[in-house]
Amino acid sequence: MSWEGINCRAVLTLRVAGWLWLNLELAKKPARCLEYIVVHELAHLLTRHHDDRFNALMDRRFPNWRLRRQALNAAPPRR
Numbered sequence: 001m002s003w004e005g006i007n008c009r010a011v012l013t014l015r016v017a018g019w020l021w022l023n024l025e026l027a028k029k030p031a032r033c034l035e036y037i038v039v040h041e042l043a044h045l046l047t048r049h050h051d052d053r054f055n056a057l058m059d060r061r062f063p064n065w066r067l068r069r070q071a072l073n074a075a076p077p078r079r
């Protein structure tokens with residue numbers, strides 16, 4: 001399962017409790033990818049799915065998000 005599949009389920013916690021939960025496995029990813037992850041999860045406050053609206057929000061708030069996502073998905077986990 002991708003990090004999105006694992007972590008994006010936590011958005012409900014963000015909506016209800018007001019805190020952002022991140023999967024600990026993400027700590028193994030490069031630090032430069034964490035900004036993308038946080039913006040990604042915050043975008044889910046406005047739209048639940050990875051749809052056109054989500055992409056438009058990301059394009060507006062974090063223009064190079066696709067490059068960061070690519071780097072995140074390509075990065076081997078740190079040991």
Ligand SMILES: [Zn+2]
Pocket residue numbers: 004008040041044050
């Ligand atoms: Zn997501």
